[in-house]
Amino acid sequence: MKIGFIGLGIMGTPMAAHLAAAEHTVRGYDVVPEAVDKLVAAGGSAAKSVADAVDGAEVVITMLPNHPQVEQVVLGEGGVLESAKPGALLVDMSTIRPETSIEVAKVAAEKDIRVLDAPVSGGEAGAKQASLSIMVGGEDWDFAAAKPLLEAMGKTIVHVGPHGAGQVVKAANQLVVGGIYALVGEAIVLMEGCGVDAGTGLDVLAGGLAANRILDLKRESMVARRFEPGFRIDLHHKDMGIAMAAARQADVSLPMTGLVTQLVAAARAMGHGSLDHSALLKVTEQLSGRA
Incomplete structure (x- = not known):
């Protein structure tokens, strides 16, 4: 699949690298250029901006520090919802407030973009070993579509309920x-x-x-x-x-x-x-x- 990955920190970089190793096309963006370089070395490609990473992607994955960054990247000018094609699936793997995940899903639905909240547990070691525990909130059919991708990054992957339940x-x-x-x-x-x-x-x-x-x-x-x-x-x-x-x-x-x-x-x-x-x-x- 064609994946845009935004947020290449100590966990995001190995997660994106696992997707590239699974032969998906992964285009990554981070505000730290060195993090993008690590993804390129692992088989991904570099994006110049959020919009560039999202352009044409079937799935967009965000792995960001907190809800202000998610709101900026997803809801802001040039962000995911403004740049993603209709029908795309946004999988937010950040750990944020449940109400933010619910609001993102609501706004995204108005743009015909599907959303899952899928925070992870396992830390840097789990990200590197692709052994993360992933708890997912959202619709059943979107979870089914995302599960093969999540399986490249984690071992315990469970759909726990509607939007916000993962958080x-x-x-x-x-x-x-x-x-x-x-x-x-x-x-x-x-x-x-x-x-x-x-x-x-x-x-x-x-x-x-x-x-x-x-x-x-x-x-x-x-x-x-x-x-x-x-x-x-x-x-x-x-x-x-x-x-x-x-x-x-x-x-x-x-x-x-x-x-x-x-x-x-x-x-x-x-x-x-x-x-x-x-x-x-x-x-x-x-x-x-x-x-």
Whole structure:
């Protein structure tokens, strides 16, 4: 298929590269020229603008940081909806507010452009390994059309409901991930504070009922205090805000989510926004006087 891909960050670039490797024609655009160069090296081609990337595309994929960028790229002058041909399918894989996804789908329908919200989980590693979990909101037939493309980028691909539902599930994902990181960090501080080797202790936890993907993937780097970003604190801060806003809109109480939101905000305020979200450990250390 002919695909326009907009947003070639640390996740977008490998995702677009997987599509090119699957023999789709991928034309990519990003505000950072070096990111476009990486896609070209992986078999894609370079676009000079959003409109250039979208021109003639059957499918447009966006992978952007937040809702202002999605609104600008999709709804703005020279954007996706202005440039895409009627009948094209827009798959927004950004993590944004559900209400933005719903509004984009509404405006797009007026232009005969189909839309899916399809945020992802798995971080940079999942993007590179094409093992992302992809939660999709939109119409059944549009999901069926997009699924072969999504299968080139992920392993768990589920249609979770109507427009905006993908973003709600992603918010739920992020509150769980944030909570687990916070608790693993506390477990490390507890064990070290009691004179127990945290690496050995986490090996035991990873084999019992406390087992989880974060222990599988990040326990060694957390104990070693290596926080190179696979997914930055800054982005998780944004995502926790989405979760809290969704809770307010749904009129439900999420007390643990509120606490984790504050811990993530504290990490950001401490200057750790550019670090991996496993750096929540540093907040617990600071609170315990062990920084």
